[in-house]
Amino acid sequence: MPIVVDIDVMLARRKMSVGELAERVGITPANLAVLKNGRAKAVRFTTLAALCEVLGCQPGDLLRWEPDGTARAEETRAEGAGRP
Template sequence: MAIIIHLDVMLAKRKMSVTELSEKVGLTMANLSILKNGKAKAIRFSTLEGICRALNCQPGDILEYQNDETSNHS
């Protein structure tokens, strides 16, 4: 996958649990887990905004683009 999710890193930096983030953003634990594990196919801007608000971060702190060619040679 070309988009890497760093949600677990931001949660650790903010000392916040997945449960706490789930409550603050209004996402189910299952959906947050899918996102956190990089299994999500899409994310709504409103969800991304809520996560950024809760974690006091920028979208780039959570999402990273990695060229497929680069990631295959890593």
């Protein structure tokens, strides 16, 4: 998918766990995992706004567009390097 979700990056910068973020945003950890792992087909603006408020960031810090194939190539390299 050409939209890449960078919630992991912001979580690491804020030294925050997925569980803590989910609780503070008001969504389930399972739904946050779906969004974080790029499996979500949509995100509500209210959820995006809550993520930005809790993480102290802009929507562009969480979402970015990559041409088709670029994101998959990055994921393949990450998997080969032993990163999740």
